[in-house]
Amino acid sequence: MSAARQHAVIGFGRLARALVPALQATGAVVRVGRRAPAAGELTPTQAAAGADWVWLTVPDDHLAAVAQALPWQPGQLALHCSGATPLAALAPAPRVAGFHPLRLLVGDANLSGAHVGIEAAPADREALVALAQQLGLVPLALPWPMDAAARAAYHAAANVAASGVLAVLAQAQALWTSAGLPADAALPALLPLTRGALDTAAARGLPGALSGPVARGDVGVLQRHLAAAAAGLPAGDALVRELALQQLRLAEQAGRLSAVQVTALRDCLIHA
Structure with a gap:
Protein backbone atom coordinates (compact mmCIF):
# COMPACT_ATOMS: atom_id res chain seq x y z
CA MET A 1 0.00 0.00 0.00
CA SER A 2 1.15 3.58 -0.63
CA ALA A 3 1.04 4.30 3.15
CA ALA A 4 4.14 2.12 3.55
CA ARG A 5 6.05 4.03 0.90
CA GLN A 6 8.35 6.92 1.57
CA HIS A 7 7.63 9.87 -0.70
CA ALA A 8 9.91 12.79 -1.54
CA VAL A 9 8.44 15.86 -3.20
CA ILE A 10 11.01 18.11 -4.84
CA GLY A 11 9.76 21.68 -5.20
CA PHE A 12 6.85 23.26 -3.40
CA GLY A 13 4.75 25.19 -5.90
CA ARG A 14 0.98 25.10 -6.35
CA LEU A 15 0.89 21.46 -7.39
CA ALA A 16 3.07 20.29 -4.50
CA ARG A 17 0.94 22.26 -2.04
CA ALA A 18 -2.04 20.17 -3.18
CA LEU A 19 -0.13 16.90 -3.57
CA VAL A 20 1.71 16.81 -0.23
CA PRO A 21 -1.34 16.99 2.06
CA ALA A 22 -3.20 14.58 -0.23
CA LEU A 23 -0.39 12.03 0.11
CA GLN A 24 -0.17 12.60 3.85
CA ALA A 25 -3.91 12.01 4.17
CA THR A 26 -3.35 8.45 2.88
CA GLY A 27 -0.95 7.85 5.79
CA ALA A 28 2.17 8.18 3.66
CA VAL A 29 5.39 9.72 4.94
CA VAL A 30 6.28 12.72 2.77
CA ARG A 31 9.45 14.79 2.85
CA VAL A 32 9.72 18.03 0.88
CA GLY A 33 12.98 19.14 -0.73
CA ARG A 34 13.53 22.79 -1.62
CA ARG A 35 16.16 24.44 -3.77
CA ALA A 36 16.84 27.03 -1.06
CA PRO A 37 15.67 25.43 2.20
CA ALA A 38 15.12 27.55 5.29
CA ALA A 39 16.24 26.41 8.72
CA GLY A 40 14.82 22.97 9.48
CA GLU A 41 13.88 22.29 5.83
CA LEU A 42 15.48 19.77 3.49
CA THR A 43 17.45 20.05 0.29
CA PRO A 44 16.29 17.96 -2.70
CA THR A 45 19.09 15.47 -2.05
CA GLN A 46 18.18 15.13 1.63
CA ALA A 47 14.49 14.68 0.85
CA ALA A 48 15.13 12.07 -1.83
CA ALA A 49 17.51 9.99 0.30
CA GLY A 50 15.74 6.76 1.21
CA ALA A 51 12.51 7.65 -0.59
CA ASP A 52 10.74 4.99 -2.64
CA TRP A 53 8.98 7.47 -4.91
CA VAL A 54 10.49 10.85 -5.79
CA TRP A 55 8.09 13.45 -7.18
CA LEU A 56 9.62 16.23 -9.24
CA THR A 57 7.11 19.09 -9.09
CA VAL A 58 9.44 21.76 -10.46
CA PRO A 59 8.68 23.78 -13.63
CA ASP A 60 8.95 21.83 -16.90
CA ASP A 61 12.10 23.63 -18.02
CA HIS A 62 13.88 22.50 -14.84
CA LEU A 63 12.84 18.84 -14.80
CA ALA A 64 15.81 17.45 -16.71
CA ALA A 65 18.36 19.44 -14.70
CA VAL A 66 16.85 18.43 -11.35
CA ALA A 67 16.67 14.79 -12.40
CA GLN A 68 20.29 14.93 -13.51
CA ALA A 69 21.42 16.48 -10.22
CA LEU A 70 19.79 14.01 -7.83
CA PRO A 71 21.85 11.04 -6.57
CA TRP A 72 19.40 8.31 -7.54
CA GLN A 73 19.32 5.08 -5.60
CA PRO A 74 18.51 1.65 -7.06
CA GLY A 75 14.80 0.97 -7.38
CA GLN A 76 13.61 4.52 -6.86
CA LEU A 77 10.66 5.66 -8.98
CA ALA A 78 10.86 9.21 -10.35
CA LEU A 79 7.56 10.87 -11.16
CA HIS A 80 6.70 14.18 -12.73
CA CYS A 81 3.29 15.79 -12.85
CA SER A 82 3.78 17.55 -16.18
CA GLY A 83 1.38 17.18 -19.06
CA ALA A 84 3.77 18.42 -21.73
CA THR A 85 7.21 16.99 -20.90
CA PRO A 86 8.17 13.47 -22.06
CA LEU A 87 9.46 11.07 -19.43
CA ALA A 88 12.86 11.16 -21.12
CA ALA A 89 13.52 14.22 -18.95
CA LEU A 90 13.72 11.83 -15.97
CA ALA A 91 16.12 9.46 -17.72
CA PRO A 92 18.81 9.45 -14.97
CA ALA A 93 16.34 7.77 -12.56
CA PRO A 94 16.09 3.96 -12.33
CA ARG A 95 12.34 3.99 -13.05
CA VAL A 96 10.13 6.76 -14.37
CA ALA A 97 6.43 7.57 -14.53
CA GLY A 98 4.07 10.45 -15.20
CA PHE A 99 1.16 11.44 -12.95
CA HIS A 100 -0.60 14.48 -14.43
CA PRO A 101 -3.75 15.75 -12.68
CA LEU A 102 -6.15 17.46 -15.09
CA ARG A 103 -7.02 20.16 -12.59
CA LEU A 104 -6.61 23.94 -12.50
CA LEU A 105 -4.85 24.60 -9.21
CA VAL A 106 -5.93 28.02 -8.02
CA GLY A 107 -6.00 29.12 -4.40
CA ASP A 108 -6.81 26.21 -2.11
CA ALA A 109 -7.97 23.87 -4.89
CA ASN A 110 -7.40 20.19 -4.16
CA LEU A 111 -6.92 17.26 -6.50
CA SER A 112 -9.93 15.14 -5.57
CA GLY A 113 -12.36 14.43 -8.38
CA ALA A 114 -10.02 15.23 -11.25
CA HIS A 115 -8.84 12.81 -13.91
CA VAL A 116 -5.13 12.05 -13.72
CA GLY A 117 -3.08 11.00 -16.73
CA ILE A 118 -0.85 8.06 -15.76
CA GLU A 119 2.08 7.11 -17.98
CA ALA A 120 3.94 4.19 -16.48
CA ALA A 121 5.50 0.86 -17.25
CA PRO A 122 3.16 -2.09 -16.64
CA ALA A 123 5.11 -3.01 -13.49
CA ASP A 124 4.34 0.40 -11.92
CA ARG A 125 0.91 1.17 -13.36
CA GLU A 126 -1.15 -0.82 -10.87
CA ALA A 127 0.38 0.95 -7.86
CA LEU A 128 -0.13 4.36 -9.45
CA VAL A 129 -3.75 3.58 -10.30
CA ALA A 130 -4.29 2.48 -6.69
CA LEU A 131 -2.74 5.71 -5.42
CA ALA A 132 -4.91 7.78 -7.75
CA GLN A 133 -8.00 6.09 -6.36
CA GLN A 134 -6.84 6.69 -2.78
CA LEU A 135 -6.44 10.38 -3.62
CA GLY A 136 -9.95 10.55 -5.04
CA LEU A 137 -8.70 10.90 -8.62
CA VAL A 138 -10.00 9.19 -11.75
CA PRO A 139 -7.13 7.23 -13.39
CA LEU A 140 -6.62 7.89 -17.10
CA ALA A 141 -4.23 5.49 -18.85
CA LEU A 142 -1.77 7.26 -21.15
CA PRO A 143 0.19 5.31 -23.78
CA TRP A 144 3.44 3.71 -22.67
CA PRO A 145 5.78 4.95 -23.88
CA MET A 146 4.27 8.29 -24.92
CA ASP A 147 6.41 10.18 -27.43
CA ALA A 148 6.98 13.92 -27.49
CA ALA A 149 4.42 14.57 -30.23
Missing part, protein backbone atom coordinates in the same frame (compact mmCIF):
# COMPACT_ATOMS: atom_id res chain seq x y z
CA ALA A 150 1.70 12.68 -28.36
CA ARG A 151 2.58 14.49 -25.13
CA ALA A 152 2.30 17.84 -26.89
CA ALA A 153 -1.08 16.97 -28.40
CA TYR A 154 -2.41 15.71 -25.06
CA HIS A 155 -1.28 18.83 -23.24
CA ALA A 156 -2.54 21.11 -26.00
CA ALA A 157 -5.97 19.48 -25.69
CA ALA A 158 -5.99 20.23 -21.97
CA ASN A 159 -4.86 23.82 -22.54
CA VAL A 160 -7.46 24.50 -25.23
CA ALA A 161 -10.15 23.13 -22.90
CA ALA A 162 -8.96 25.45 -20.12
CA SER A 163 -7.32 28.70 -21.21
CA GLY A 164 -8.62 28.35 -24.76
CA VAL A 165 -12.11 28.96 -23.41
CA LEU A 166 -10.85 32.19 -21.86
CA ALA A 167 -9.55 33.35 -25.23
CA VAL A 168 -12.97 32.72 -26.78
CA LEU A 169 -14.62 34.63 -23.94
CA ALA A 170 -12.24 37.54 -24.56
CA GLN A 171 -13.49 37.67 -28.15
CA ALA A 172 -17.08 37.50 -26.93
CA GLN A 173 -16.35 40.40 -24.59
CA ALA A 174 -14.88 42.41 -27.49
CA LEU A 175 -18.04 41.85 -29.54
CA TRP A 176 -20.14 42.81 -26.52
CA THR A 177 -18.35 46.15 -26.18
CA SER A 178 -18.54 46.76 -29.94
CA ALA A 179 -22.32 46.70 -29.46
CA GLY A 180 -21.96 49.67 -27.10
CA LEU A 181 -22.46 47.62 -23.94
CA PRO A 182 -20.32 48.16 -20.82
CA ALA A 183 -17.28 45.88 -20.63
CA ASP A 184 -17.74 45.19 -16.91
CA ALA A 185 -21.16 43.68 -17.59
CA ALA A 186 -19.89 41.22 -20.21
CA LEU A 187 -18.64 38.35 -18.03
CA PRO A 188 -21.54 38.40 -15.54
CA ALA A 189 -23.94 38.21 -18.49
CA LEU A 190 -22.03 35.74 -20.66
CA LEU A 191 -20.55 33.27 -18.17
CA PRO A 192 -23.91 31.68 -17.34
CA LEU A 193 -24.21 30.85 -21.05
CA THR A 194 -20.77 29.23 -20.98
CA ARG A 195 -21.57 27.27 -17.83
CA GLY A 196 -24.90 26.17 -19.28
CA ALA A 197 -23.24 24.95 -22.48
CA LEU A 198 -20.64 23.00 -20.50
CA ASP A 199 -23.21 21.45 -18.18
CA THR A 200 -25.32 20.41 -21.16
CA ALA A 201 -22.28 18.98 -22.93
CA ALA A 202 -21.49 16.92 -19.83
CA ALA A 203 -25.03 15.52 -19.90
CA ARG A 204 -25.61 15.16 -23.64
CA GLY A 205 -22.20 15.25 -25.34
CA LEU A 206 -20.88 18.03 -27.55
CA PRO A 207 -23.28 17.58 -30.51
CA GLY A 208 -26.27 17.43 -28.18
CA ALA A 209 -25.30 20.69 -26.45
CA LEU A 210 -25.09 22.80 -29.60
CA SER A 211 -27.37 25.84 -29.84
CA GLY A 212 -27.54 29.06 -31.86
CA PRO A 213 -27.88 29.85 -35.57
CA VAL A 214 -25.71 26.98 -36.82
CA ALA A 215 -27.71 24.46 -34.82
CA ARG A 216 -30.91 25.93 -36.30
CA GLY A 217 -29.61 26.31 -39.86
CA ASP A 218 -30.24 30.06 -39.69
CA VAL A 219 -28.00 31.45 -42.44
CA GLY A 220 -29.31 34.99 -42.15
CA VAL A 221 -28.39 35.34 -38.48
CA LEU A 222 -25.01 33.72 -39.12
CA GLN A 223 -24.28 36.24 -41.88
CA ARG A 224 -25.04 39.08 -39.47
CA HIS A 225 -22.77 37.51 -36.84
CA LEU A 226 -19.91 37.38 -39.35
CA ALA A 227 -20.46 41.01 -40.35
CA ALA A 228 -20.45 42.08 -36.69
CA ALA A 229 -17.24 40.13 -36.07
CA ALA A 230 -15.56 41.62 -39.15
CA ALA A 231 -16.37 45.11 -37.84
CA GLY A 232 -15.89 44.55 -34.13
CA LEU A 233 -12.88 42.24 -33.66
CA PRO A 234 -9.21 43.16 -34.16
CA ALA A 235 -8.64 40.06 -36.31
CA GLY A 236 -11.96 40.38 -38.11
CA ASP A 237 -14.33 37.45 -38.53
CA ALA A 238 -11.71 34.68 -38.89
CA LEU A 239 -12.21 33.18 -35.42
CA VAL A 240 -16.00 33.38 -35.48
CA ARG A 241 -16.00 31.80 -38.95
CA GLU A 242 -13.75 28.93 -37.83
CA LEU A 243 -15.76 28.34 -34.66
CA ALA A 244 -18.95 28.23 -36.73
CA LEU A 245 -17.39 25.63 -39.04
CA GLN A 246 -16.60 23.48 -36.00
CA GLN A 247 -20.18 23.94 -34.82
CA LEU A 248 -21.41 22.85 -38.24
CA ARG A 249 -19.49 19.57 -37.87
CA LEU A 250 -21.15 19.02 -34.49
CA ALA A 251 -24.57 19.80 -35.96
CA GLU A 252 -23.94 17.23 -38.71
CA GLN A 253 -22.98 14.65 -36.09
CA ALA A 254 -26.20 15.39 -34.24
CA GLY A 255 -28.23 14.88 -37.42
CA ARG A 256 -30.12 18.09 -36.74
CA LEU A 257 -29.80 19.69 -40.18
CA SER A 258 -30.96 18.76 -43.65
CA ALA A 259 -28.48 18.44 -46.51
CA VAL A 260 -29.78 21.72 -47.91
CA GLN A 261 -29.16 23.52 -44.61
CA VAL A 262 -25.66 22.08 -44.31
CA THR A 263 -24.78 23.21 -47.81
CA ALA A 264 -26.15 26.71 -47.24
CA LEU A 265 -24.27 27.13 -43.97
CA ARG A 266 -21.02 25.81 -45.43
CA ASP A 267 -21.31 28.13 -48.44
CA CYS A 268 -21.88 31.05 -46.09
CA LEU A 269 -18.82 30.18 -44.02
CA ILE A 270 -16.39 29.21 -46.77
CA HIS A 271 -17.37 31.25 -49.79
CA ALA A 272 -18.99 34.40 -48.40
